Amino acid sequence: MTGKAKAVFLDRDGTISYEIGFIDRVEDFKLYPYSAESLAALRSMDFKIVIVTNQSGIARGFFQESRVMEINDRMHTLLKNEGVTIDGIYYCPHSPEGIVAEYVKECTCRKPDIGMIKKAETELNLDLSSSIIVGDKLTDIECGHNAGLKTVLIRTGYGKDEEKKLGKSPTGVQPDVILDTLKDVVEWIKNEKL
Numbered sequence: 001m002t003g004k005a006k007a008v009f010l011d012r013d014g015t016i017s018y019e020i021g022f023i024d025r026v027e028d029f030k031l032y033p034y035s036a037e038s039l040a041a042l043r044s045m046d047f048k049i050v051i052v053t054n055q056s057g058i059a060r061g062f063f064q065e066s067r068v069m070e071i072n073d074r075m076h077t078l079l080k081n082e083g084v085t086i087d088g089i090y091y092c093p094h095s096p097e098g099i100v101a102e103y104v105k106e107c108t109c110r111k112p113d114i115g116m117i118k119k120a121e122t123e124l125n126l127d128l129s130s131s132i133i134v135g136d137k138l139t140d141i142e143c144g145h146n147a148g149l150k151t152v153l154i155r156t157g158y159g160k161d162e163e164k165k166l167g168k169s170p171t172g173v174q175p176d177v178i179l180d181t182l183k184d185v186v187e188w189i190k191n192e193k194l
């Protein structure tokens with residue numbers, strides 16, 4: 001025993017909430033109907049729940065950083081109302097193509113880079129080798145691959161379109177499994193005894 005916890009890292013938009021483009025209005029943030037129960041099931045299997053989300057809309061000037069925090073607070077509240085606590089939320093506000101000077105940079109946190117994963121590893125004392133990432137984009141899969149996580153591509157959000165790009169991306173990275181929704185991840189983890 002290392003004393004370290006295992007985690008499921010989850011992308012936010014298109015993975016636990018509806019993908020509706022750059023979300024500006026807090027009330028537009030909506031969880032999928034099965035998200036809370038799925039996260040609760042993962043927690044009961046001793047996984048920490050960690051959200052890792054690229055929010056380049058901040059750097060692009062679409063909304064302020066405070067708006068992302070408000071939406072994350074809403075996510076916390078909606079989940080809490082259904083009895084689920086999450087262990088961490090990490091977001092990357094940067095983009096090299098941004099227009100808001102303080103956020104325009106080549107950072108190490110924007111997925112597929114692993115800055116957010118490494119920060120969570122330290123802050124939450126996680127064992128990455130027994131952890132998993134779930135996302136709807138190949139950048140999520142590449143991030144997980146780069147960090148030594150097991151990787152799950154799901155078909156919600158951009159997932160179906162991203163699935164068609166598999167094998168065509170420059171890195172050629174492949175997920176460990178492709179599943180329809182977050183709900184299926186729970187069964188997969190049980191079957192794989194992860």
Ligand SMILES: [Mg+2]
Binds near residue numbers: 011012014015135136
């Ligand atoms: Mg996404």
